[in-house]
Amino acid sequence: MKLYRLTASEAGPTKLFVGGLHGKEGLYTAPILEQLAKDVVYAGKAIIVPCLIEHGKYVDVLSEEYYRSRAGIELLQLIENYKPHFYFELHAYGKHSYSGLTDPERELRIGVPPFVDCGTGILLGSIAPILRRKFSERSFCVTIEVPNWKSEDENVRAEVLRVLRLALSKAKREEVMEVLRRWYPAQMQKAEELFRQYYRNKLKAF
Numbered sequence: 001m002k003l004y005r006l007t008a009s010e011a012g013p014t015k016l017f018v019g020g021l022h023g024k025e026g027l028y029t030a031p032i033l034e035q036l037a038k039d040v041v042y043a044g045k046a047i048i049v050p051c052l053i054e055h056g057k058y059v060d061v062l063s064e065e066y067y068r069s070r071a072g073i074e075l076l077q078l079i080e081n082y083k084p085h086f087y088f089e090l091h092a093y094g095k096h097s098y099s100g101l102t103d104p105e106r107e108l109r110i111g112v113p114p115f116v117d118c119g120t121g122i123l124l125g126s127i128a129p130i131l132r133r134k135f136s137e138r139s140f141c142v143t144i145e146v147p148n149w150k151s152e153d154e155n156v157r158a159e160v161l162r163v164l165r166l167a168l169s170k171a172k173r174e175e176v177m178e179v180l181r182r183w184y185p186a187q188m189q190k191a192e193e194l195f196r197q198y199y200r201n202k203l204k205a206f
């Protein structure tokens with residue numbers, strides 16, 4: 001597993017960016033995170049893992065089983081070791097999964113809220129509830145889903161990087177949220193509302 005460490009001269013939050021959590025999605029997430037690792041503007045300390053597991057079995061990160069798999073165990077270990085304040089999970093999905101991931105009835109169907117589409121098929125949402133419990137209330141935990149059939153599209157890649165770079169460059173979650181709300185007003189409003197409903201206002205999005 002390849003891992004990059006970036007440490008800014010000024011103290012700041014620890015951030016973990018992880019891609020390729022299962023199946024072959026690392027093929028799509030790794031080039032993006034490799035690019036992010038070359039960034040020179042960052043705040044705090046960042047750990048970037050472009051692909052947690054190559055050609056791994058596909059086990060849903062929403063399931064308990066995932067956290068008993070090799071990839072899941074490594075992921076828990078990374079979180080345990082670095083205790084990140086910001087945690088960004090980068091996935092890639094196929095066309096056929098779009099409707100399920102964004103289904104307004106997703107919570108009724110599988111118990112977790114749907115993702116919101118930022119406009120180009122890039123989906124944004126919270127992380128698996130099982131994993132969210134490993135973080136503190138004040139942690140900032142986001143999932144980004146990249147449409148795999150568009151992962152080489154310049155615009156899509158630039159858009160994903162724009163969001164990741166924002167997280168990489170800011171020292172406070174509120175600063176990241178403010179910019180996201182400006183970039184995606186309707187989508188962020190929806191995503192935050194879904195999050196608040198799901199966690200019954202016990203946690204701040206995300």
Ligand SMILES: [Zn+2]
Nearest residue numbers: 021025091092
């Ligand atoms: Zn995935």
